[in-house]
Amino acid sequence: MASSLLKIYKRIKWLPFGNWLFSKAVCRRAPYFATIKPKITHLSSGRICAQMPNRRAVHNHIGTVHAIAQCNLAELCAGVVTDATVPVQTHRWIPKGMTVQYLKKADTDLKAEAVIPLPHDWQDKEDIIVPVEVFNTEGVKVFHADVTMYITAKS
Known part of the structure; x- marks a missing residue:
């Protein structure tokens, strides 16, 4: 059975601005993600793609995307894909760490x-590593994160 998040995505992705609406809904559920203005462009069990605009609000002192904004994008992707993948009837998850x-x-x-x-x-009680790759508009990898998710069985 798909997670409620994945069900919502499948229902609205076909609408005009569906990906934008879904991304806004995710940010409403976890408001801190809204600071990077993400747009989720693909979600399925086991895979997510998302975009983040380069804008002054997420810049560091040298005018590039701040390290923590990139971490925020990685945590968003890892969390949403984990939610869409872990069987919701039997298991739950929580982020445990990130390198x-x-x-x-x-x-x-x-x-x-x-x-x-x-x-x-x-x-029950397993760690899974969710690798997140981040690329610039030229397709060059600029960032990599391994997000550790702690998976437990529901009691």
Whole structure:
């Protein structure tokens, strides 16, 4: 059974501005994500793609996208794809940690992708690593994050 988040996405992605509406709904549920103005462009069980505009509000002192804004994009992607992938009837999840690599200056709009390999045999009290890759508009990888999600069985 799909998560409620994935059901909503499947229902509204076809509407005009459907991806924008869905992204706004995610930000309403977790308001801090709104600070980066994300747009989720694809969501399925095991995969998400999202975009983040390069704008002054997320810049650091040298005029590039701030490290924490990139972390925010990575956590958004990892959380939403985990929610869309973990079987909601039997398991729940929470972020546990994140390791990041800043590979290049992020000075354009950004595109992120996270993939959870499927099929997966979901266990109780397991850590899964959700890798998130972030690219600039030229397709150059500028950032990588490994987000650790703690998965537990519902009691």
